[in-house]
Amino acid sequence: MKRTQLFLILCVWLPMSVMGRSGNAGSVSSSKPSAVNIGALFTVNSVIGRSAKPAILAAIDDVNSDSSVLPEIKLNVILQDTNCSGFLGTVEALQLMEEDVVAAIGPQSSGIAHVISHVVNELHVPLLSFAATDPTLAALQYPYFVRTTQSDYFQMYAIADLVEYYGWREVVAIFVDDDYGRGGISVLGDALEKKRAKISYKAAFTPRASKSEIDDLLVGVNLRESRVYVVHVNPDSGLTVFSVAKSLGMMSAGYVWIATDWLPSLLDSSATADPDTMNLLQGVIALRHHTPDGDLKKSLMSRLNNQKNKDIANFNSYALYAYDSVWLAARALDAYLKEGGNISFSSDPTLHDSNGSRLQLASLRTFDGGQQLLQTILSMNFTGVSGQIQFDSDKNLVHPAYDVLNIGGTGFRKIGYWSNYSHLSVIPPEILYTRPPNTSTASQHVYSVIWPGETAAPPRGWVFPNNGKPLRIGVPNRVGYKQFVAKDNGPPGVRGFCIDVFEAAINLLPYPVPRSYMLYGDGKRNPVFNDLVAEVAADKFDAAVGDITIVTNRTKIVDFTQPYMESGLVVVAPVKQKKSSPWAFLKPFNALMWCVTGAFFLLVGAVVWILEHRINREFRGPPSQQLITIFWFSFSTMFFSHRENTMSTLGRMVLIIWLFVVLIINSSYTASLTSILTVQQLTSRIEGIDTLVSSSEPIGIQDGSFAWNYLIDELNIAESRIVKLKNPDEYSSALRKGPRGGGVAAIVDELPYIELFLSSTNCEFRTVGPEFTKSGWGFAFQRDSPLAVELSTAILQLSENGDLQKIHNKWLTHNECSMQINQVDSTQLSLQSFWGDVGEIEPAEPRRTIRNPSLKKLFDFVDRKEDEIKEILRRKSGDSKRQATHSSDGQPHSPS
Numbered sequence: 001m002k003r004t005q006l007f008l009i010l011c012v013w014l015p016m017s018v019m020g021r022s023g024n025a026g027s028v029s030s031s032k033p034s035a036v037n038i039g040a041l042f043t044v045n046s047v048i049g050r051s052a053k054p055a056i057l058a059a060i061d062d063v064n065s066d067s068s069v070l071p072e073i074k075l076n077v078i079l080q081d082t083n084c085s086g087f088l089g090t091v092e093a094l095q096l097m098e099e100d101v102v103a104a105i106g107p108q109s110s111g112i113a114h115v116i117s118h119v120v121n122e123l124h125v126p127l128l129s130f131a132a133t134d135p136t137l138a139a140l141q142y143p144y145f146v147r148t149t150q151s152d153y154f155q156m157y158a159i160a161d162l163v164e165y166y167g168w169r170e171v172v173a174i175f176v177d178d179d180y181g182r183g184g185i186s187v188l189g190d191a192l193e194k195k196r197a198k199i200s201y202k203a204a205f206t207p208r209a210s211k212s213e214i215d216d217l218l219v220g221v222n223l224r225e226s227r228v229y230v231v232h233v234n235p236d237s238g239l240t241v242f243s244v245a246k247s248l249g250m251m252s253a254g255y256v257w258i259a260t261d262w263l264p265s266l267l268d269s270s271a272t273a274d275p276d277t278m279n280l281l282q283g284v285i286a287l288r289h290h291t292p293d294g295d296l297k298k299s300l301m302s303r304l305n306n307q308k309n310k311d312i313a314n315f316n317s318y319a320l321y322a323y324d325s326v327w328l329a330a331r332a333l334d335a336y337l338k339e340g341g342n343i344s345f346s347s348d349p350t351l352h353d354s355n356g357s358r359l360q361l362a363s364l365r366t367f368d369g370g371q372q373l374l375q376t377i378l379s380m381n382f383t384g385v386s387g388q389i390q391f392d393s394d395k396n397l398v399h400p401a402y403d404v405l406n407i408g409g410t411g412f413r414k415i416g417y418w419s420n421y422s423h424l425s426v427i428p429p430e431i432l433y434t435r436p437p438n439t440s441t442a443s444q445h446v447y448s449v450i451w452p453g454e455t456a457a458p459p460r461g462w463v464f465p466n467n468g469k470p471l472r473i474g475v476p477n478r479v480g481y482k483q484f485v486a487k488d489n490g491p492p493g494v495r496g497f498c499i500d501v502f503e504a505a506i507n508l509l510p511y512p513v514p515r516s517y518m519l520y521g522d523g524k525r526n527p528v529f530n531d532l533v534a535e536v537a538a539d540k541f542d543a544a545v546g547d548i549t550i551v552t553n554r555t556k557i558v559d560f561t562q563p564y565m566e567s568g569l570v571v572v573a574p575v576k577q578k579k580s581s582p583w584a585f586l587k588p589f590n591a592l593m594w595c596v597t598g599a600f601f602l603l604v605g606a607v608v609w610i611l612e613h614r615i616n617r618e619f620r621g622p623p624s625q626q627l628i629t630i631f632w633f634s635f636s637t638m639f640f641s642h643r644e645n646t647m648s649t650l651g652r653m654v655l656i657i658w659l660f661v662v663l664i665i666n667s668s669y670t671a672s673l674t675s676i677l678t679v680q681q682l683t684s685r686i687e688g689i690d691t692l693v694s695s696s697e698p699i700g701i702q703d704g705s706f707a708w709n710y711l712i713d714e715l716n717i718a719e720s721r722i723v724k725l726k727n728p729d730e731y732s733s734a735l736r737k738g739p740r741g742g743g744v745a746a747i748v749d750e751l752p753y754i755e756l757f758l759s760s761t762n763c764e765f766r767t768v769g770p771e772f773t774k775s776g777w778g779f780a781f782q783r784d785s786p787l788a789v790e791l792s793t794a795i796l797q798l799s800e801n802g803d804l805q806k807i808h809n810k811w812l813t814h815n816e817c818s819m820q821i822n823q824v825d826s827t828q829l830s831l832q833s834f835w836g837d838v839g840e841i842e843p844a845e846p847r848r849t850i851r852n853p854s855l856k857k858l859f860d861f862v863d864r865k866e867d868e869i870k871e872i873l874r875r876k877s878g879d880s881k882r883q884a885t886h887s888s889d890g891q892p893h894s895p896s
Contacts, residue, residue, distance in 0.1 A: 033343045035074040038329050039096040041089065041106030041116070044081045047235040047269050048108045048131050051319035053079070054304055056105060059326030069334050077105070077326070084236070086111045097123055098363050100345050102373065103329045105322065110134035110180035117142040122348065124370025126377055128329055130321035133261075134183035138394060144370070146377055146395060148328060149321040150289055152184040152232075154400035155260055158287055158418035159230055160191035162258065162404070165424055165444055168228050168461035169784055170200040171258075172221055174241060175232040177204035184232050184260070198784065200226045207234065215244045222248060225786075228256040228461045235262040235269075242280040253453025256461055257284040261317070264288035264405060264412075268316035273410045281407045283452030289317040289386075290401035290417060292430055297385045317386070324384035332377040336369065339376075344368045401429040408450045416446030462786050463511065470514035471787075474532055474541035475499070476548075477521035479703070480727025481753055483811050484547045493517050497811035501564050502545045502779060504803055505794035513787075517545070525726055526704035533558055536780050543787070544780040549750065551706050551775060559783055562792035563776025564804065569707060570754055573686035573746040574735050575766045588672035597665060604637070604658045605630040611651040637662055686746045688769020693717060697745035700725045700734050707748050710773070728757050735765055752777075756812065 040056050043049045060077050063069055080096045082089030089112040096104060097119060104120065107113050108131035117137070120127045127145050129137075135153040137145050163171060173188060175181035181204065189199045203221050205214055218241070221229070231241055238259070245251055263286045267273070291297060300323060304315050337343075345365040367373075381390040390398045401419040405412040419429040421437050424444040451459055464471070475494050478485055485496035492499075494517045506513050518541065521527030529548055536544050537557040549567060550560045589597065609630050612619045619629055637659060646652045686692065692699055693715055701707040703724040711717040723744050725731055737743025749757075751771060758765060781788040798804040 032337070033073060035076055036070070036333060036343060037076045037078055037099055037101045038326070039078045039080060039099065039101040039104040039106075041080050041082055041093055041096060041104060041112070042108040042131070043084045043089075044079075046084060046108070047266050047316070048318045049081075051265075051269055051315045052108070052130065052322035054307060055300075055315065055319035055323040056326055058300065058303060058307070059323045059330075063326065063330040069330050070337075073337075075326075075330055075333075082107055082109060082112060084109075086115070090115045093119065094364070097125065100365065100367075101125060102333065102343060102367055102369075103128060103377075105130065105325045105329065107132060108318070110137060110183065111178050113137055113145065114142075114179055117145045119364075120144040122350075122366070123364060124367045124374075126329075126370065126374045128325045128377070130325045131318050132180075134179050135187050136179070136183045138396065144374060146374070146391075148325040148389075148397070149318065150400045150402075151396055152180075152260070153187050153396075154420055155287055155402060156184055156188040157191045157420075158402050158404075158423075159188060159258055159260075160195050160197070161418060161423050161444065162285065162446075163192060163197050163228065164195040165446070166256075166458050166461070168256070169197050169786055170226040170462060171197070171228040171230050172201045172203060172224060172226045173199050173230050173232065174203045174205075174217075174221065175230075176207050176234055176237075178207050180234070181232055185230075188230065188232075200224065207237075209237075211240055211244060214240055215248070218244050218248055218250065222250055223465055225462050225465050227254055227459060227463055229258065231257065231259045231263075233262060235266040238262050238266065239277065239280065242284075246280050251280070251282065251452050253451070253455045254459050254463065255283075255452045256459050257452065259284055259286040261287050261289055261402070263407075264403075265316040265318060267407075267412070269314050271314045275410065278407070278410055282409075283450055283454070284407045285415075285449065286405045286407060286412070287402040287418070288405055289321075290403050290419070290429060291317055291320055291386045292428075294383075294385070296383070300385050320384075320386040324386050324389055327382075327384060328377060328380055328389055331382060332373060332380055335380075336373045336376045339372075341369045341372055399429065399433065404446055406449050415449060460786070464513065470516045472540075472542045473515055473517050474520045474535055474544045475517050476527050476529065476532060476544075476546040476704070477519040477523045478546075479524065479526050480730075481547075481756060483756065484752070485545075487519060487523070494519070497807060498546050498777070500807045500811065501795070501798070501804065502791075504798055504807065505561075505564075505791050508794040508797055509790055520544075526702065528704045529706060530554065530709070533780050536782055539782065542782060543785075547752070547777050548780055549706050549775050550778045553709075554780070557783070558780045559785055559788040560778035560780055561788050562795045563778050564795050564798075565752060565777040567750045567752055567775050567777055568771040569689075569710065569748055569773040570751050570767045570771050571686065571689055571692065571746050571748055571769050572731075572735070572754055572757070572765050573768045574738065574764075575768075588669045600661075601635055601637070602630070604654065605633050605635075607654055608633060608646065608651050611648045611654065612646055616645070616647045686768050689715070689748070689772045690769070692746055692748070695745065696721065697739040698723050698743075700731065700744035700747040702726075702749050702753060705749065707750075711748065728760050731757055732761055732764070752812070 042052055044053055056077060056079075060075055063075050078096060078099050078101060080092040082092055086109065089107060089109060093104075093107065093112065093116045103126045104116075105128050107116060107129060110132045113127070113129055113132035113134070114137065117127060121142070121144055125144065128148050129145065130148050132145075132147065133149060133152040133155070135151050135156075137147065138151060138153075171188075171192065173185045175185045185199070185202060192198055201221065201224050203217050205217050209217075231238065233241060242251070242257075245257075251257070263281070263284070265288075267277075268288075270277075297320065300320070301315060304319065344367075346368055348364070348366045378391050378395060381388075383389070388397075388399060392398055399419065399421065401417060401421075403414050404416040404418060404424070406415045416424055416426050417429055418424055419432060421429060422432045422435075422443065423439050424446055425432060426445055426447060448456060449458070450456060475485055477487060483497055485494060485498045487493070488495040492515075499517075506515070520532050520535065520541075529546075530553070532541075532544050532546075533548065533554045534557065535541050544558075547565075548554075548560075550563060554560070586594070609619055609626065619626065621629070637655075646655055698721050699711065699717065700723045701711070703726050708722060708724075711722060712719055723734065725734060725744075725747070731747055734743040735747065739745045746768070754767060758767075779788075779791060795804070798807075
């Protein structure tokens with residue numbers, strides 16, 4: 001497309017060039033020229049041009065008066081006015097190329113820059129643009145294009161950070177439909193997508209659009225949901241947008257206007273603020289190129305202000321970039337010549353006139369040192385009036401930064417900065433560059449803003465579309481469980497628990513929400529809830545309100561609010577009363593507990609017998625009598641009826657501890673037995689979901705429920721086993737019939753339904769096993785709908801103030817009954833009932849078998865009286881002393 005435009009321009013470019021040079025096919029060179037020409041392309045009579053022209057001329061004077069740069073060489077500038085026309089601007093650029101310029105400053109138009117870049121590519125002339133900000137100009141197809149200002153790529157990311165900072169999700173882009181506008185807005189869309197936001201509507205208008213056309217455009221914009229507007233237009237016509245917006249009432253409270261750098265450039269160009277202009281812009285946020293304050297900048301601005309005439313009121317940031325562009329070209333030329341470069345031009349053999357052509361293509365000559373000069377330009381590093389002039393690998397100026405401005409009163413105030421280094425901050429970028437980069441969300445900050453309508457609170461950023469269309473809400477037309485949602489003859493046409501919760505949440509919003517409830521389903525059977533959610537995603541409904549479970553596959557296509565009801569799948573099965581057993585007295589303890597208890601009774605009896613046997617007559621006698629005594633004493637302690645007295649201290653201590661243990665065991669046994677005998681015991685052959693999965697019996701589910709997909713996809717249950725049931729009556733009938741009578745073995749459904757079902761059947765059925773899924777009910781909205789977030793906050797508020805519970809009690813009151821069947825195991829006591837955390841028991845070392853002789857000796861020893869044991873010990877002690885006296889140094893002593 002660009003090459004086609006260039007060809008058309010060449011076709012009308014008649015021999016306006018110098019005829020004497022057209023026949024020169026040789027090369028003109030000079031090792032040390034006395035003068036060097038550079039060109040300048042911009043619209044003189046424009047906001048940017050009126051600031052750039054004096055800055056460029058001042059830079060030329062400063063270069064020529066500086067003996068350290070291009071000594072003994074005069075730098076000439078050839079100005080060409082592009083007249084705000086892409087066609088004429090391109091013609092002027094071609095004429096400029098005839099003057100053997102080694103570099104060109106400009107153009108300010110991105111559209112002209114696209115076309116001229118093809119020309120300078122052929123002629124090897126670096127193009128230094130101080131105002132063409134279209135990000136697409138950085139493409140590799142434009143190697144000779146060098147941007148000496150900031151690219152709109154960074155400006156759009158700054159706007160995306162502002163949108164994220166205030167929590168907005170959608171913006172409307174209002175832009176001029178040319179290369180400059182389209183390029184910037186395209187990058188804005190990419191930047192917002194990374195922030196999980198988007199451009200909801202692109203409102204484009206032609207560069208020369210009339211006020212009536214802009215009026216029609218903004219009327220359509222005002223009908224849309226988003227109230228965040230990004231205005232990316234030219235400074236010469238941008239105020240028309242705000243003038244029309246003011247007349248349409250779009251500069252009032254609730255609106256957000258973000259303007260790119262064109263607006264500060266326009267305002268900075270005025271010496272004094274025009275009250276009428278400032279009245280149009282109250283509350284607008286704007287971005288301006290950040291140029292650090294320094295002595296060079298202050299000196300230049302002072303000089304320019306002293307030289308300005310009546311046509312120039314003031315200067316904007318583009319004047320600084322234009323000034324630095326001239327110095328960049330001069331410094332690069334100086335370095336190029338010092339490195340041995342020559343200023344020479346040669347004819348391009350590809351540019352020749354066809355037979356009969358009147359075009360003077362031969363007058364366009366190639367700069368022989370263009371490639372070397374381009375590399376020198378890109379390697380420059382110096383401090384200019386706009387800041388550091390240095391290029392990165394993408395040919396962008398390093399340290400891109402913007403001032404964030406808030407327009408109010410008769411001027412604007414700076415509320416923060418944006419830099420590619422640390423993003424939003426109230427600290428100037430120059431200080432941040434000395435610190436480690438920090439782009440975390442917590443570090444982002446700007447000062448407070450006065451928004452349109454003189455409000456301090458950040459606008460919500462969206463409203464319901466002002467097109468007369470209420471919110472379309474899909475409501476399931478249920479057959480059963482109509483307490484949750486059902487058709488109603490009166491307004492609003494539906495009723496139920498879910499409707500009351502939704503209405504209560506809507507009423508908490510600080511703005512009206514027009515809405516219309518639309519029943520989904522034929523009323524003969526419950527609708528498929530997955531299909532209802534899909535209708536919301538397909539834009540047939542704006543939202544779905546009802547008992548809609550939040551499950552994974554649904555969250556992929558719609559946005560849900562905060563859950564307003566907890567839910568989960570449970571199993572319901574028939575139960576029967578368990579008959580009492582004559583062995584019920586054994587149920588309080590499990591088998592291990594009985595064995596351990598009995599073992600301890602015997603152990604304690606044996607320990608007491610050992611301690612009392614030698615000194616207590618009641619524990620002596622024939623072996624059979626002593627054995628009976630041990631058993632009798634042990635088990636009589638169970639009822640505290642032992643008659644034997646303990647005489648030893650150790651025996652009494654053991655008995656006291658044991659009686660305390662017996663007291664605990666007796667109390668626990670009595671309590672457990674009482675519970676077993678008094679509480680009704682119910683039993684079911686279905687123990688939970690695992691029993692159903694492993695069996696082949698039919699399973700009932702509610703018609704339209706997500707349980708169908710869960711049982712088939714997640715639990716791999718055959719589809720033929722699943723029976724769809726419409727209402728609680730069918731639930732009861734199917735469970736009573738059972739699998740053999742054409743019914744079902746159990747029903748799998750969500751907990752809120754089951755609570756109502758069990759209450760309606762007088763607790764004839766019970767849930768078995770635990771709740772095996774965890775989920776909740778929510779309201780479904782289309783993706784990225786701001787209402788989902790707003791209603792989530794409202795639902796939390798309902799929960800906190802107790803209104804949600806009141807609505808629950810209004811619709812879902814039911815008779816309380818035990819949900820799950822009683823399990824005997826739950827009342828049985830085991831060892832763990834008396835112990836805390838049981839650690840791992842180390843395996844015992846293997847024991848040697850006790851042989852009968854050793855066992856007999858042990859019993860003989862224990863059976864002896866204490867006096868006999870003492871006599872034996874004294875006798876052994878005397879023998880040891882005599883043996884020690886008898887031997888001394890190995891020799892026996894003679895008796896004295």
